Amino acid sequence: MSDSTTSIKTFRYRLYPTRAQEAAMFETLRLTRTLYNAGLEQRREAYRKHGKTLSAYDQQKELTALKEACLEFSGVYSHVLQDVFDRLDKAYKAFFSRVKKGAKRAGFPRFKPATRWDSFKFKQCWNNAKNDWTACGKPVDDGRRISIPKIGNVKIKLHRPLEGKPKSLQIVLDVDQWYAVYTCEVPVQPLPTTGSSVGIDLGTTWFAVTSDGEFIENPRHLGRSLGKLRVQQRTVSRRKKGGNRRKKAVKQVAKTYRKVRRQRLDFQHKTARRLIHEHDLIAHENLQVGNMAQSNLARSILDAGWAGFLFQLAAKAESAGRRVIAVDPRYTSQRCHACGHTGKENRVNQASFRCVQCGHTANADHNAAKNILDRGTSTERGEPLGRAVPSGENGSGVSHAVA
Ligand SMILES: [Zn+2]
Structure with missing residues (x-):
């Protein structure tokens, strides 16, 4: 079109x-x-x-x-x-x-x-x-x-x-x-170039963490409205089926959902717009959110609204002449950004990263965001993806970058 x-x-x-x-x-x-x-x-x-x-x-x-x-x-x-x-x-x-x-x-x-x-x-x-x-x-x-x-x-x-x-x-x-x-x-109205590129790691603890080290808070609109929804749902179930009073209660629930939806949209819009204004190139993980939402993480993922955010990001990039690149997310959370060593054992827990090879420590999401940026820029330059594979069972600890 x-x-x-x-x-x-x-x-x-x-x-x-x-x-x-x-x-x-x-x-x-x-x-x-x-x-x-x-x-x-x-x-x-x-x-x-x-x-x-x-x-x-x-x-x-x-x-x-x-x-x-x-x-x-x-x-x-x-x-x-x-x-x-x-x-x-x-x-x-x-x-x-x-x-x-x-x-x-x-x-x-x-x-x-x-x-x-x-x-x-x-x-x-x-x-x-x-x-x-x-x-x-x-x-x-x-x-x-x-x-x-x-x-x-x-x-x-x-x-x-x-x-x-x-x-x-x-x-x-x-x-x-x-x-x-x-x-x-x-x-298309191209924005002036900024010379800046960024990688973003999308998550549930934080909505996103950037390679610049910015932590974008998760708005959790649905979470805040859940209590209200629970009360309203109870009202619905108390009321007689087919009755007018029940219809009214159903409408109240729908209105609360609408409010959540609008707040979320507003948040996505503002976050995407800011990133587009600040960076020429934005790299994010290719999440295939559709598949992930079927897992038990569904609630928080749907709440975070990644899919909607990425959609807005792509649309805004297109009308501003910016580049948004979805990169292969495999091992971005296990790879050490300092030395390239890749392995599960680098993850101390959900939040922190400590490389067993070089001792580099970082916030896990921040480390991942930097890896995502690396992949984005090498894709942009037309280089092989540089997808890191985990080091083998032989314990050599050497990381490989493969095409
Ligand atoms: Zn390392």
Whole structure:
């Protein structure tokens, strides 16, 4: 989608729909979800009965007939309906790629309950030929409203200006608030070079430790809100199923989660922005967070939100012309940064490192961050990875750097 001169940036704004508009948005959610589930069923059937894999295109071709048969679907903008099949296709592709990688639980695409369906998307906001907005998401009324086809001109709070060329618009329901999320293509604006490179070691004791020796504290938003959540969950379970009072309590829980999510996002955003401003090159471990989260560390890892942070880091680097490198993390925690000796016995405990070869002592995470930086810079220079292997059983204690 983007080349080296542009990058993709998202802009999120709060919407204030009227009652009628909100009803139309809820109806669009209901219909798109119905379509998603029907599309999933169709793909399953096609495969089961005929061994045939349907594509998004195959399914999109049927939309005209569907609208004739089920009139309610003609109340939804065509692109929004098409996008449903693109999403389904993405879910399938992600599933197949997990299977290919040999993931333990590949997670076949599932039917979506209402609680797991909270957005719909207009995939074309810009008409390239005319070099102007389409009817999807165009600001009207001096930027006080935006045009949303089949919904109306919805009030919006544009708290910061849109940048670049808008590509798509997603309408998102977040508990009880509606948002417009624009994806825009913006020109890369390179930051001035700093001549500085940094390695970061992500952890649970600290959110991150840098090779410069900076310890970034873990915000643990979820931890702090856990007590509150526990009380709110108890209220939910006390209340009668299907009752209005229970629904209200469920909403309270969702709001607490939303608060945690926003605080975490804010933290990730600020941390990533600072690192991007201070360094030309940032190296981090390639964590494959998805796999790690299945272990018993899941809670603290999810809380730390590494994946979200790394995502923000990469996105900001792209729009600022910085380099972010994910390096092979193996043995970075066991290798002595001073002499290169690598071995488990170097780790005194979780927090401290003492090299049995040269006696070098350091904070374990700080030592690891320096190793990560080394790997990042050698990757950057196009050198062999310099992946250290642990010294052999023969006790020679000599470390090897292998290509
Ligand atoms: Zn050493």
